[in-house]
Amino acid sequence: MSDETTSGAKSGGGESTFTVVVAALANLGIAVAKAVAGLISGSSAMLSEAAHSLADTVTELMLLTALKRSEKPADEGHPLGYGPERYIWAMLASVATFVGGAVFSIYDGVHTLAAGEELGNPLVSYIVLGVAFLLEGYSLRTGVRQVRGEAARLRAPVGHYFRHTPDTAVKAVVMEDSAALAGLLLAAGGLLGGQLTGSGVWDGIASVLIGLLLVYVAWVLGRSNAQLLIGRPVPESMRAGIREELLSVPHIVDVLELTTLIQGPTEFLIAAKVDFRDASTADQIEWACEEAEEQLRERYPSVRRVYLDPTPGLRQRRRAGGAGTGSV
Secondary structure (H helix, E strand, O other): OOHHHHHOOOOOHHHHHHHHHHHHHHHHHHHHHHHHHHHHHOOHHHHHHHHHHHHHHHHHHHHHHHHHHHOOOOOOOOOOOOOOHHHHHHHHHHHHHHHHHHHHHHHHHHHHHHHOOOOOOOHHHHHHHHHHHHHHHHHHHHHHHHHHHHHHHOOOOHHHHHHHOOOHHHHHHHHHHHHHHHHHHHHHHHHHHHHHHOOOHHHHHHHHHHHHHHHHHHHHHHHHHHHHHHOOOOOHHHHHHHHHHHHOOOOEEEEEEEEEEEEEOOEEEEEEEEEEOOOOOHHHHHHHHHHHHHHHHHHOOOEEEEEEEEOOOHHHHHHHHHHHHHHO
């Protein structure tokens, strides 16, 4: 991942919130319409799609909670802030996608294949699928527009930015809306297959495929959030840039140890053990620490916390050890 992909990521909370709200409202209306159409037509694929949209609605509500709670400022009980909390809620959202959508869809599809189903009038289902396609397409367009805008601003390829962005809320919306559009096509295919053959097998197969699609989405989102919860460092190229900035500061001669941590889409922590010139005074070391932090924040706006630990280098430790041995 390029350092630009994350270093300047100021995917404004307002823009991400708008994207999630649009997706939530669209999915809520679609879920109700699909459920009604599924009951009228007797289509298991439509009922699976209703469960899919309902799961997406719950997911977006959790993402909204994540966005709001992660914006809380640091306090005495949480000195590093609440940034990582968004990944907890986003992880729960991926579980909701799996349980609420995938499990139901696969179960309903298998049940239809085993027991069969009576096909009703599919006209209402086709109308609902058409309207849902337009609404899901608009929601997806909103998410893709934000992704493209961020990628363009950071001068990173869109696909590269999307795969590695720490803004998992927008990533979830784009993936779920893409899966929703694919699910609508599968549901339409199941209805059409049932019309042409008079068999509910096609509907059951469509339902199972929708469930498997949701399993994939839940797995990708769950893995992304798990990596960030465990503690993902900034990209290697950015770590190299951080070392470069530190070594450019007068009085700093070496970076002995560097630890970085992504705490949120625009919250990065840097901690480093640095070796200063032996002749540097306490005032010069203090100035160098302040200068290093200022340079890092200027180059990487997402850096929120910088902790530098003055540590003797190997040569200095050897010299101290030798002096101690000679004085015994």
